[in-house]
Amino acid sequence: MSDGSGGGVQITADALIHLRARSPLARRLAIESPYDRLFLTEAGAGLAKMALSLDPVYEQFNLVRYAWFTRRMSQHAARYGQVVVLGAGYDTRSIALPELRAGKCRVFELDYPDVLSAKRRVLGDNGVALPEGLRYVPCDLNADDPGSRLAAAGFDASAPAAAVMEGVFFFLGGERAAALLEPASLGLARGSALTFDAWTETRTRTLNEKIMRKTGHRLFGDAPLGDGAEEAAAALRRKGYGDVTVVALDEIARQYGVDAIADPMRNSWLVIDARLD
Incomplete structure (x- = not known):
């Protein structure tokens, strides 16, 4: 792919692929995917450059987050x-990770129809076969009903499942983002898990202001989980999630030995694990 077009989520996915393919830190964290090179775009490289100029921890936090989510996805695949x-975008862990491609669990990837179509085409053109258990589910998370789309694709709402949303939540509209956390919106049964990352109100507002000055428009939706870890955990418990863990990416970065650059908006980028009672 030589260029990219579309809304924020899919182009940002290109930017993250650019980081994983080009960053020495990605090699140090051993998170390079054999398929990332297929989705490198000029648009993604340009957005990565802009994001790096706006957010000093953009590279470190995104790569550490990817490493952390990769491990969690493997754990979910072994359990569910x-x-x-x-919002899978051009992520290829459903193909690259042994735990996901083995076929012991069914994997449902949701994203814009054109993104999934392009993804399927690029992989096919390069001789990459999709695992039998992988389903692409066309869905605009800001407009469509993901629960009904999942059901039509064969998702079993009576059985526990793990839902993962990495680098997506803060692009959604505030009300839509909040609604997506309702277990019924995805058809999640008791015992299901939800793993995602979110920004506080402060981080969302600060980065939107920077982007407004540079581009003239906002990129991120309003933050529906408050301004800190405790508020985020309380909001999820009100929706029926019992076991809720919220950790700032600052701490996760330290766990991975990545602490050279301090985030000026400390503890404002949260990683959330929640289990439905």
């Missing part, structure tokens, strides 16, 4: 018979 990847 169904894994839902919301």
